Amino acid sequence: MKVELLHINDCPNWEEAAARLRDALNATGHSDADIVLRLLRTSEEAAGVQFAGSPTLTLDDEDLVPSEGKTTDLACRIYLTPNGLAGLPTTDQLVEAITARGY
Template structure:
């Protein structure tokens, strides 16, 4: 299993999403799964991956929160959370998304 956080330099949410991912992985029994981080600097780099804004979290190359919102724009991403729109998913949302993939 490969988890990767795709992010841009101007969006600060990638740091906290990393912490939440660590917690979510521990909750589903995969605390030893490494998380990699990829800084996207250009639209061409964003076009090479499943990028939907920063941060995008992928599991084995697929967006954990896939929508039709794939983009090459170097912009922050908005997530729908139980408490409204946010710049990153909750730990529980991450846990459920990971568990739903049978991981």
């Protein structure tokens, strides 16, 4: 299981996203999974990964919460959550996404 959090330096949500991702991994029985925090500094770095804005959470190189597609723009990301638009997904959304992938 390869888990990554792709983010930019100016993103105010990546640290909370990491905490929610950890909670979701724990809730799905994957407390031993490492989360790789990858800071993207250039558009070229963003082009080389499944980046859809910061933060992007991936499992085995696939976006856990798929969106309209990847971008090379070093910008924040907006997620549709049960409570409306937000800068990161809910823990429940992450649990559902991990479970849906058979983990």
